[in-house]
Amino acid sequence: ELQLVESGGGLVKPGGSLRLSCAASGFTFSFYSMNWVRQAPGKGLEWVASIGSGGSHISYTDSVKGRFTISRDNAKNSLYLQMNSLRAEDTAVYYCAKCPSGDCYINYFGPWGQGTLVTVSS
Amino acid sequence: EIVLTQSPATLSLSPGERATLSCRASQIISSSNLAWYQQRPGQAPRLLIYAASSRATGIPDRFSGSGSGTDFTLTISRLEPEDFAVYYCQQYGSSPGTFGQGTKVDIK
Numbered sequence: 760e761l762q763l764v765e766s767g768g769g770l771v772k773p774g775g776s777l778r779l780s781c782a783a784s785g786f787t788f789s790f791y792s793m794n795w796v797r798q799a800p801g802k803g804l805e806w807v808a809s810i811g812s813g814g815s816h817i818s819y820t821d822s823v824k825g826r827f828t829i830s831r832d833n834a835k836n837s838l839y840l841q842m843n844s845l846r847a848e849d850t851a852v853y854y855c856a857k858c859p860s861g862d863c864y865i866n867y868f869g870p871w872g873q874g875t876l877v878t879v880s881s
Numbered sequence: 882e883i884v885l886t887q888s889p890a891t892l893s894l895s896p897g898e899r900a901t902l903s904c905r906a907s908q909i910i911s912s913s914n915l916a917w918y919q920q921r922p923g924q925a926p927r928l929l930i931y932a933a934s935s936r937a938t939g940i941p942d943r944f945s946g947s948g949s950g951t952d953f954t955l956t957i958s959r960l961e962p963e964d965f966a967v968y969y970c971q972q973y974g975s976s977p978g979t980f981g982q983g984t985k986v987d988i989k
Contacts, residue, residue: 804918804926804969804980820977854925859937865973867916869928869937 761785761870763855768875775845775879781838781855781872789813789833792858794866795840797851798874807853808840812862822848845879852876883908883972885981893989900957902984904970909950914974917946917955920983921966929968930955960986 767779779795795807808819808829817829828841838855853875856868884907894900904915913933918926928937930946933953943958957964965988970981 803982804971806978806980818976859928859931863973865914865976865978867914867928867931867971867973867978868918868926869931871925871927873925 763857763870763872765853765855765872765875768853768877770878770880771845772881773846773879776841776843777845777877779840779842779853779855779875779877783836783838783855783857786857788831788836791861792816792863792866793829793831793838794856794858794868795829795838796854796856796868796871797849798854799848799851802851805851806866809858809863809866810838816862816864842877845877847879850877850879882977883910883975883979885970885972885979887968887970887981887984889984890982891985891987893987894960895989896960896962898960900955900960900964900986902955902957902968902986904948904953904955904981906951906953906972908975910953910972911974913949914972915946915948915953916971916973917944918969918971919964919966920969921963926969957986 762784764782794809810829826844830839855872858866859869888903915933917930920926934946
C-alpha cells in the first residue's frame, strides 16, 4: 500500500527554521517527482516546491524562494523541506504529494500524505 | 500565472442530486492539463480527475470531468453522503501550477 508520512512540523518563532520530512513507501520512490503543497488554516491549497525524480529540476513558488530548500534521498525513500527565515504567513499544514504519472515537469498531485502542521508565532 | 476561478463558492444540494462545478481559467490551459481534487473535513486532498476528464485510480464513475481551453466542469451525477466536501481545480499546463479557491458542496 502506498504511503506518504510527513513529520517535523511544530511551533517556531518568526525568523526560525524547521525541517520537514516525508517518508515514502509502497512505490518506487526514485521514479517519481515529489512535491510540497501547503494549506493555511481555513484557506485553499498552494503549491510550494517540486523536485524531479533524480533530484534535479527543482522549482519553488515565489514566496518561498531563497528561504526554503527541497531535497530528496532516494536511498532512504525520503523527501525533505528545509524552511528558514519563517514568517507568520508560512503557517499551514504542509502536505507531501507525488506526481501520479512519474517524472512530471509541472506537477499534479496524488496521492497525498496526511500533512504536518507548521505554526509560526511568537 | 494562470488564475483559476471556481463557481459557485458553495453549492447546497441533497443526496441523490446532480452537482455541477465550474472552473474558469484566465488563459488557455495547454493540453487540457487540469485536475480536480476532493477534500473532506480534516482530511488530505484526494485526486479525482486529471487531464480534464480522466478519472484517477479508484474514483467512482459518478465523478466526471469535461472541458477544454479555459472552461472546465466537474460533475457528480448522484451525490452520495461522502461526497459533501470541498473541491479544488488545479492547472498544470503552465508554470507555476495553480489552484482554484475551491467550491464547497454542502447538504441542503
